[in-house]
Amino acid sequence: MPHSSPSLLILGTRGIPAAHGGFETFAEKLALFLAGRGWRVGVYCQEEVPAVTRRFRSETWRGIELIHTQVASSGPRATLEFDWHCVRDAARRQAVSLVLGYNGAVFLPYLRLAGRKILTNMDGIEWRRPKWSLPVRGWFWANEWIAAWSSNRLVADHPVIGDHLATRRPRSATAVIPYGGEPVESAPEAPLAALGLDSGRYLVSIARIEPDNSILSLVESFSRKPRGRKLVVLGTFSEANAYHRQVKSAAGPEVIMPGAIYxxxxxxxxxxHARGYMHGHTVGGTNPSLVEALWAGNPVIAHDNPYNRWTAGAAGLFFNDDSSCEAAIENLLGDDALAARLKAAALARAQKAFTWQTVLEAYEREALALMDRVPRPAMQPTGVVSNKPR
Incomplete structure (x- = not known):
């Protein structure tokens, strides 16, 4: 084995320390994990400025190189410019490139032609989301194909995503590695009091307020009659958004909408402290918020699809319309034994499938395999990468 430290660059996020979402949280976890094991790790961090004065600037944070990359634009254009400059810089460095998401995959052939090894987490099947216009969905569809064939190795965070990627590349090109989480053994009750909540007497939803997350169904189903409990819907609402206005109009007096809480x-x-977690996502892979709910011991009421059934397992009550959603709500609120059984199942599922240690070790082994330092990992029936070489 070579004596030099292995190197990894992380592209595709806004950067760390994490402040934006699931990919940023994962990038921070992985970077710290690898740095603690002797890796040289660089993470590209997007910096939007009025005018570019210094395209790249590096600083060290907890043993990790933060590569601040300036772009003089905003919105989707800024993201694309950022992705291009990250790829351009990564092509000059001797490191495995871990790309999170494929929205800017159009630039990956440049990185591959430069001789760099590319490991891409393919995220969800973004082009299937109905919220996007046809041109945007076409862009995502094309980028999915480009990422699939430009990358040396693909990562799916869910077995169903792995099945989908097998229609793009041979199944052996993809590793299935889910998202991770940590146990939540206690939490203060003060945040509840600020919202007028009592421990165990409310349900919670934490999601973007979008049709493919079934927020309207969750709110309508809960609001059909008085329940003596609350539903807390976390997420950003805009009066300019027709769907947001529809959700607000459907909400009964026991629904609390405090906005987005970061x-x-x-x-x-x-x-x-919730009685249960409501998860209406209809597309995507292993959802980070759902994993975190399992680690908190939340019984789950989830939209019935293969993504949620695999993730929540025995911790879930599943619905496919407003009537079955309301039935799940009534069952969970009215049956203490059921709630206790689902809580135990949530913790067991989290411990079995979603530990950070297992997830991060799997990524490390994939990167080492691309550097020819270890054999390729074998796949397990659960979809989690084994640490045992073939």
Missing amino acids: DAEIVQALRF
Whole structure:
């Protein structure tokens, strides 16, 4: 084995320390994990400025190189410019490139032609989301194909995503590695009091307020009659958005909409003390928020699809319309034994499938295999990568 430290660059996120979402949280976890094991790790961080004065600027944070990359634009254009400059810089470095998502995959052939090894987490099947216009869905569809064939190795965060990617590349080109989480053993009740909530007497939903997350169905089903409990819907609402107005109009007096809350301790407390977690996502892979709900011991009421059934397992009550959603709500609120059984199942499922240690070790082994430092990992029936070489 070579004596030099292995190197990894992380592309495709807004950067770390994490402040934006699931990919950023994962990037931070992986970067710290690998740095602690002797890797040289660089993470590209997007910096939007009025005018570019210094395209790249590096600083060290907890043993990780943060590669601040300036772009003088905003919105989708800024993201594309950022992706291009990250790829351009990564092509000059001797490191495996871990790309999170494929929205900017159009630039990956440049990186591959430069002789760099590319490991891409393919995220969800973005082009299937009905919220996007046809041109945008076409862009995502094309980029999915480009990423699939430009990358040396693909990562699916869910077995169903792995099945989908097998229609793009041979199945052996994809590793299935889910998202991770950590146990939540306690949480303060003060954040509850601020919202007028009592521990164990409310349900919570944490998601973007979008049709493919079934937020309207969740709110309508809960609001059909008085329940003596609350439903907390976390997410950003805009009066300019017709769907957001529809959700608000459907909400009964027991529905609380505090907006988006980004304080991790408050969000964790809202999960930990909830009677259950409502998850209406209809597309995507292993959803980070659902995994975090399992680690908090939340019984789950989820839209009935293969993504959610695999993730939640025995911790879930599943619905496919407003009537079955309301039935699941009534069952969970009215049956203490059921709630206790689902809580135990949630913790067991989290511990079995979604530990950070297992997830991060799997990524490390994939990167080492691309550097020819270890054999390719074998796949397990659960979809989690084994640490045992073939």
